[in-house]
Amino acid sequence: MKIRxxxxxxxxxxxxxxxxxxxxxxCREAGIPTVAxxxxxxxxxxxxxxxxRAVCIGPPPPMESYLNIDAIIEAARRxxxxxxxxxxxxxxxxxxxxxxxxREGLIFIGPTAEALSLVGDKVASRRTMSKAGIPIIPGMRxxxxxxxxxxxxxxxxxxxxxxxxxxxxGGKGMxxxxxxxxxxxxxxxxxxxxxxxxxxxxxxxxxYLPAPRHVExxxxxxTRGHVVHLNERECSIQRRHQKIVEETPSVALDEKLRARMGxxxxxxxxxxxxxxxxxxxxxxxxxxxxxxxxxxxxLQVEHxxxxxxxxxDLVRQQLRVAMxxxxxxxxKDVISRGHAIECRIxxxxxxxxxxxxxxRVAYLKEPGGxxxxxxxxIYSGCRVPVHYDPILSKVIVWAEDREAARRRMLSALAxxxxxxxxxxxxxxxxxxxxxxxxxxxxxxxFLDRHLLPWKETADEGTLDVILAAAAVDAGRGSGVxxxxxxxxxxxxxxxxxxxxxxxxxx
Amino acid sequence: xxxxxxxxFHYLIDGTAHDVTLIEETGRSRVRIGERELEFRALAxxxxxxxxxLGGRTVTVYLAADEKxxxxxxxxxxxxxxxxxxxxxxxxxxxxxxxxxDASLCxxxxxxxxxxxxxEGDVVDRxxxxxxxxxxxxENELRASCRARVKRISARPGGLVDAGExxxxxxxxxxxxxxxxx
Numbered sequence: 162m163k164i165r166x167x168x169x170x171x172x173x174x175x176x177x178x179x180x181x182x183x184x185x186x187x188c189r190e191a192g193i194p195t196v197a198x199x200x201x202x203x204x205x206x207x208x209x210x211x212x213x214r215a216v217c218i219g220p221p222p223p224m225e226s227y228l229n230i231d232a233i234i235e236a237a238r239r240x241x242x243x244x245x246x247x248x249x250x251x252x253x254x255x256x257x258x259x260x261x262x263x264r265e266g267l268i269f270i271g272p273t274a275e276a277l278s279l280v281g282d283k284v285a286s287r288r289t290m291s292k293a294g295i296p297i298i299p300g301m302r303x304x305x306x307x308x309x310x311x312x313x314x315x316x317x318x319x320x321x322x323x324x325x326x327x328x329x330x331g332g333k334g335m336x337x338x339x340x341x342x343x344x345x346x347x348x349x350x351x352x353x354x355x356x357x358x359x360x361x362x363x364x365x366x367x368x369y370l371p372a373p374r375h376v377e378x379x380x381x382x383x384t385r386g387h388v389v390h391l392n393e394r395e396c397s398i399q400r401r402h403q404k405i406v407e408e409t410p411s412v413a414l415d416e417k418l419r420a421r422m423g424x425x426x427x428x429x430x431x432x433x434x435x436x437x438x439x440x441x442x443x444x445x446x447x448x449x450x451x452x453x454x455x456x457x458x459x460l461q462v463e464h465x466x467x468x469x470x471x472x473x474d475l476v477r478q479q480l481r482v483a484m485x486x487x488x489x490x491x492x493k494d495v496i497s498r499g500h501a502i503e504c505r506i507x508x509x510x511x512x513x514x515x516x517x518x519x520x521r522v523a524y525l526k527e528p529g530g531x532x533x534x535x536x537x538x539i540y541s542g543c544r545v546p547v548h549y550d551p552i553l554s555k556v557i558v559w560a561e562d563r564e565a566a567r568r569r570m571l572s573a574l575a576x577x578x579x580x581x582x583x584x585x586x587x588x589x590x591x592x593x594x595x596x597x598x599x600x601x602x603x604x605x606x607f608l609d610r611h612l613l614p615w616k617e618t619a620d621e622g623t624l625d626v627i628l629a630a631a632a633v634d635a636g637r638g639s640g641v642x643x644x645x646x647x648x649x650x651x652x653x654x655x656x657x658x659x660x661x662x663x664x665x666x667x
Numbered sequence: 668x669x670x671x672x673x674x675x676f677h678y679l680i681d682g683t684a685h686d687v688t689l690i691e692e693t694g695r696s697r698v699r700i701g702e703r704e705l706e707f708r709a710l711a712x713x714x715x716x717x718x719x720x721l722g723g724r725t726v727t728v729y730l731a732a733d734e735k736x737x738x739x740x741x742x743x744x745x746x747x748x749x750x751x752x753x754x755x756x757x758x759x760x761x762x763x764x765x766x767x768x769d770a771s772l773c774x775x776x777x778x779x780x781x782x783x784x785x786x787e788g789d790v791v792d793r794x795x796x797x798x799x800x801x802x803x804x805x806e807n808e809l810r811a812s813c814r815a816r817v818k819r820i821s822a823r824p825g826g827l828v829d830a831g832e833x834x835x836x837x838x839x840x841x842x843x844x845x846x847x848x849x
Contacts, residue, residue: 333804350806353781358804401805508803516775517803523731523738524715541715547777551803580731580738580745587744619744622722624680625705627739627746629698629721630728632676632687633709634737635750 166485169193169244169268173237174212176248177227179538179554180460181208184246187476196240198233200226202546207538214240221548227251228360230258237267244268244483246476250550253459254281254328255360270483272458276435280456283327284365286433290453293432295425298444298452300367306352308345311366315344318368324348326355327363332402334358337369372606373444374413375399376451378426379467381478382436383488390423390441391471392497394463397603398592400515400613405585406592407463408502409470411445412563412601418449427492429456437482438464438475462555465534466501469559500566501559504574504589508551511588512617519547523581528573532559532566535577545582553584563601567593588615678737679749770815770839774828778802782824785835789817798822798834814840 172188173196174181181197185208188195197212202221209215216236219226226232228251237245245267247253253271256278262269271277280286284304291297299318304327305311315322315338324347326334334355336347348364356362379391395411396404414422426441433456440461442454464475478488509515522543527535537554539545545553556573560566574590592598597611619627672691677684688699697704698721710718717728729740737748774780781799785791791811798809815837822834 354801354804354806357801513775514807516807517778517805519777519803521733523733524729524740526716526729547802549803551805575743577743578729578740580729580740581733583745590743617744619746622724623741623744624685625698625700625703626719626721626726626728626741627680627748628678628685628687628700629705629707630709630717630719630730630739630741631678631737631748632674632689632698633707633717633719634730635676636674636689637711 167268169480169484171196171240171242171244172270172480173198173233173240173242173245174208174248175227175233175245176251176253177203177206177208177538177549178552179536180248180250180462182211182538183536184248184476185211187474187480188246191477191480193480196236196242198227198236200548202544202548205543207540207543216240221546223251223358223548224360227549230255230261233258234261234265234267238265242267244270246270246479247459249459249462254457256281268483270479271437272435272439276433277458279433280435280439280458281328283325283455284363286456287453289432290429293428295429295432295453296451298367298370298454301365304363304365306363308348311348312341312344314366315341321369321371322366323369324351324364324366326351326359326361327365328355328359328361332399332404334364335402370444370446370452370605372604373397373446374411374604375404375442375454376411376414376422376445377440377442377454377457377461378423379461379464379471379475380426380430380435380439380441381473381475381482381488382430382439383482384436384485385487387488387491388427388430389488389490389492389495390426391467391473391495393419393422394440394461394466395603396463397605398598398607399605400608404463405505405507405608406502406589406598407466408500408563408566409466410497410500412603413445413449418451422451425451425453429453438479462505462552463503465536465555465557466503469501469534469557470497470499471495472498499559499561500563501557502566502570502593503555503557504570504593505552505585506554506556506577506579506589507585508545508553508582509585510583511585511615513583514614515585516583517547517551518583519545520582521545522579524578525580526576526578527554528556528576530569530573530576532569533573534558535573539579553579556589564599567599587617588612591615677751679751680746684751770811770813770837771818771833772797772809772811772835772837774800774809774822774830774832774834775807776800776802776830778807778828780822780824780826780828780834781806783820783822783835785817785820787817787820790840791815791817791837797837800828800834809834811837816840 171194174184185195195212197215198218199209200221218232252258256274259269260274321339324336334351338347351364352362375396382388394409396407398406429441440457443451445451508518510518525541534557558569560569674689676687690697708720731738739746778800781801783798793813794810796808818836818838
């Protein structure tokens, strides 16, 4: 059968924040005009500024904007977009949305609606993978709402158990339950979060493995039957089941295990008729047995580390696959060079139990230098709304080996300046600096064991610097507190001068 | 003739008061922090950036401010400063004030009240979850800072609250710090 290739004459990016910016850049590089969508809370957001056109699709709540399928389809029609890139989160794994795009003659940049509904339903995909001979975690093979069924299954497999959203991702709605007493409330809370975040309140239960490694494989599949994997990412550093640090390669894999897991990942993709970019997640136990966790049918937050070690632009490949083109390389061409680490920067206050921190970014300075990449959705002066995921940006580094990458990450985090809202940067510094992280002893209980609860520590020297800087700045009259930009010609007094003078040199 | 200019500043960081004095003499700049005096040099790189040499070490410091606070960043860490007109020894300075019987539960961030788990007249224990507020798609359990009696419920489930807005008025049954956390 001959498959025609098609042009993407305009792409609508159905997302916000750093991932929308990432996708817009890839489209620009490919010479494809872009359309941003935004809610009323995001009218001055970075992704809106970067796209060629932008359409307001509704009020701030996600259900009325970034999850509002009718409004998004209407925006695509009005702007003449031929394709929609969903990013991650929001509608990226919503089979109903992909099906609607197909019906409307729009290209959904991702798998088909059919494949999406198969892998997107975590419970159905557990059954499919099990049939294909891929090991799965013990637990429910169908979702439910009846608390009695959850209690019975939990009793059968034994506590602790994990409640998960069937349509979920990013750890939302996921709850660990240690005893029968807590089960009902956890199931209710999980259903509430799942309903709000994904528009589907179904949850299920599986055995909770307390300290495995989280190892996932990046896959790419074109529409002509070619499937490759691009090696693994280890994402064991998690808080509340949400990844915060990822790296590749994993210290826990040797060539043999990597080959076995890679083959399982490719088999998982083939079993579900999956196309475009995706990720097959596994839990890896101490004894190197691994269990299929789920297929993430989208671009992952942590995709850049694979891009850096494999030398492949995943969003560019997504666009090519959507155009009907063949993958330009086969499995034997896939390489992994050096080591890459990503740190996710969230608008959360790590010293206050990771409370969300919204508001105005008073100042931003991005990190730089060789091997440092910053995928960023904010700018100096922007507002971080309360309605969405708290991810602000990602610091990604590449170096020749793990230790060099770790040191580069420490340096890059120290260069990252986000003022005005609380962020996880200082916490991430402590994670990367921790001797157990340096030793590669990364398991999903890492943070609970070594770093939580977290308190910020400041030595006297740092406090001196802070206080002196505040006073010097206030003393120069035109400092930040006055809201007036410095003018080097503004007068003879050193306190009122903002140019390149030195106090103490006159 | 040597001239000397002094300027005093009082800052609150994380609830602790600090006194800072800038001392400018011809050819020499010093800063007095508490009891210590340190010589410094400062290069204003931009309105938001100072290169500061203090005690022989040069660091790049980033600064920003809004109506209420100053934000200072160094080596990836951020410090939030509030300027106060009072010295740390002043009894009316905020730290010197003792926590009162009011232990009311305030929302630490803007969000939506998901659930209120107490009724008026209830007595709650320290660390007991009183309300759940959702923000940025995460449910945050707000706990009582001390053993307290529920005086009034000021917010409704489903309602929106601002940062600092009282959700449940609590009256302390014992002395405790006013705080909320997950």
